[in-house]
Amino acid sequence: MKSDRRILIAGGGLLGRLLAWRLSAGGHAEVTLLEKGSLDQPVAAAWTAAGMLAPLSELADCDAGIYELGLDSLAIWPDWISELERDSGQTIDFNQRGSLLVAHPQDYHLLRQFESKVRFKGADNRAVKRVDRGGIQALEPDLAQNINSGLFLTEEAALHSRQVLNALLKVLRNRGVTCLEHREVERCLPGRVCLSAGETLEADWVIDTRGTGASRELSGLRGVRGEVMLVESAEVRFQRPVRLMHPRYQLYVVPRPGNQLLIGATEIESEDYSPVSLRSSLELSSALYALNPSLGEARILESHSNCRPAMADNQPLLQAESGLLRINGLYRHGFLIAPAMVNRALAALAGTDSAVLAKATQGEIHHA
């Protein structure tokens, strides 16, 4: 990329920060990040996200393209985390101990269904291991005694989403990237953004990473609501993300530092940003209680809802024309696939990957 490129990035969530970080490396571009809310306390979906990097768990409900993007990204995250920790001086909780999928005895058939589905869709057989009571005990000794069957997904990982966003912001500020908050971008055009305050800013490239905020310019873009609760338990510890298969929902529990557990399950087809409902909090709590009755004593620290940006076909979108690049629709696997998507976006910008650029100029790229 030419050293004097001016780049405006609309949206300071996951993709906006990652792109600003990669583009500002080595001072080869003059990058400005524009965020409609606060950068330190973002309203981004990424701020609510559980941070699971779970390609196999996603494969059960998605196509193999997401799985491939996830595997590509899983190979990139460890280096990016080390680089971010070094440059920000901040620690990022990054857990690469796999994840455990369990079910209550009456729901074991759901484990078998999951297993046959992911194997049929091309999962690496070595990454899916059946575990019995002894195996579960060795992996997660604090799981309830009546859980006797599970699947250990050895490739999966998790990161602390807020720590990643905080570290990215610190590095951007250290590098002198112009980070402007409370600037709402009304329109993204080739080489130009219009702010809602009436101002127009110009650049060589505009990158639109507004997530659900881009819906007026991207037809088919929608928000899919999710809800999470953060609890603290002095008695129950998990080493890795644990998912409980259930006929109505799949509960996930992600361990966080300080005896904390982030729990979530819901996926609601509605662009509704209102607080967590009583029904969801009851379902999340009772499913958590079933993993270990001692979790009944856990303390609820926070509850949050947010919307994942998704295209009509639930596929990620990368769209480029001269002077404007849009990247969106990372849906429920934004952290999982972000590194691969960011690298494809950078290739399209640099024009070095002519195949990507050619496809991008024709319209949507589905997992490039």
Ligand SMILES: Cc1cc2nc3c(=O)[nH]c(=O)nc-3n(C[C@H](O)[C@H](O)[C@H](O)COP(=O)(O)OP(=O)(O)OC[C@H]3O[C@@H](n4cnc5c(N)ncnc54)[C@H](O)[C@@H]3O)c2cc1C
């Ligand atoms: C409950 C929940 C759990 C999740 N769990 C996981 C998980 O475990 N693993 C995983 O991989 N993914 C997960 N995700 C998905 C992941 O968070 C998203 O895919 C990802 O955040 C999308 O990144 P983004 O940058 O496109 O959007 P966002 O992170 O939402 O960022 C968009 C940014 O643009 C800003 N913006 C919007 N409109 C404007 C405007 N007009 N002008 C300027 N700025 C604007 C927003 O304020 C925001 O900061 C989860 C999401 C939710 C909601």
